[in-house]
Amino acid sequence: MEPSERADEAVFDAVQEMPGHLLRRLQQIAVSMFLAECRDHDLTPLQFAALAALRDNAPVDQATLGGLIALDRTTIGVVVAKLEERGLATRTVLHRDRRSKMIRLTPRGMQVLDAILPDVEHVQARLLEPLDPDEQRHFMDALRKVVGAHNAVSRAPLRS
Amino acid sequence: MEPSERADEAVFDAVQEMPGHLLRRLQQIAVSMFLAECRDHDLTPLQFAALAALRDNAPVDQATLGGLIALDRTTIGVVVAKLEERGLATRTVLHRDRRSKMIRLTPRGMQVLDAILPDVEHVQARLLEPLDPDEQRHFMDALRKVVGAHNAVSRAPLRS
DNA sequence: GTACTATGATCATAATACTGAATATTAGGG
C-alpha cells in the first residue's frame, strides 16, 4: 500500500501520537503554566533559569552561562540583555580579555529569584500532578536519559 | 534555612532537574534532529504537522486547522501563509462566509508530505532510541496522560 | 611583528508561540 493510499485519518492520527508532537504541546503547556503562576514576578522561564544559574556560578561570561542552561550564544545574549535592562544583572567588560562580558546578579536579581522560587517549584509539581508518584519518577528518569543521550545533538549542548 | 542561604549550587542543581527545564531541552533536541533529518524536504515540524492535518481533514478553515494541531490563531496563520507561499496549500474565501478561508493541500503538498513521512517516522524513532521498548511505552503513556490532563490549560488547546 | 586562527559578542533574518487590538463579516434582536 502506498503512503498516499492509507485510510483516512491514518497520517494525522500518527502525527498526534508522535513524541515530537506531544513534546511540543507539553512544552507549550509548561510555559503557559509557568507564566500564569509566576505572573506577579514578571519573569519568563529562561530569565528564571539564567538567574538561577547566575546565583550559583557568577561571575561568568555570556557563552559559559549559555552552556550552563543549554542556550546558544544569541539567545543567552537576548536573555541577559533583558535581565540587565530590568536591573537584575550587570554586564562588565574584563580588562584582561575585552571580548568577554562578565555577568553578575544584582541584589535586586537575588531578591526576585528568592521570591519566585517557591512559585516555580509549585508549578513544576503541578505539571506532573496527573501522574502518580511512581509514574512521575519513571517519567523524569526517562526524560533525563533521553536528554543526556542526545545532549551533543542539541544546537546548544549543556556544558558543565 | 532561608532560600538565599542554601548551599552553593543547590538552586541551580534544582533547576537542572526540573521537568520544565528538561522538557525545554528535549524539545530543543527534537526540533534540531527533525530539521537535520528532513533538511532535503525543507519543512519545519509545524509545517509538516499542518500538512498532515490537512491531508486528512481538508478543506478546513484556519481556526479549525489550528485546533487540530494545537496552534493559536496567529501561529497557524503564519504557518499556512508559508505553505501557500511555497505552493503546498491554497487559501480560498468561502462564498457563504467571506470571513473564513478554506485551506486545501495542493498536489505538490501531497507529494512533499508523502516524501517526508518516512524521514519523520525515522527521526521520531531515533529520538526515543536511548530508552528500551518498555521504557519507551511508559514514557509515551506518561506524555499522553500529562498532555491530556493539561490540554485545557494550554493557550491553544487541541480541539477534535 | 605579521599572519592565521580561535573566541566572545552582536546583527540580520527566520520560525515558533502568544496577547491584545483592529478589521471584516455574519447573525440575531428589536
Added chain:
DNA sequence: CCCTAATATTCAGTATTATGATCATAGTAC
C-alpha cells in the same frame, strides 16, 4: 432595517530559539 454580539482573520508587539555573517580581540606560528 439597524444595532449589537459573535466569529475569522490579520496586525503590532514580545519572547523563545536558532543560523550565518560580521567585528573586535586574543593567542599562536612563523
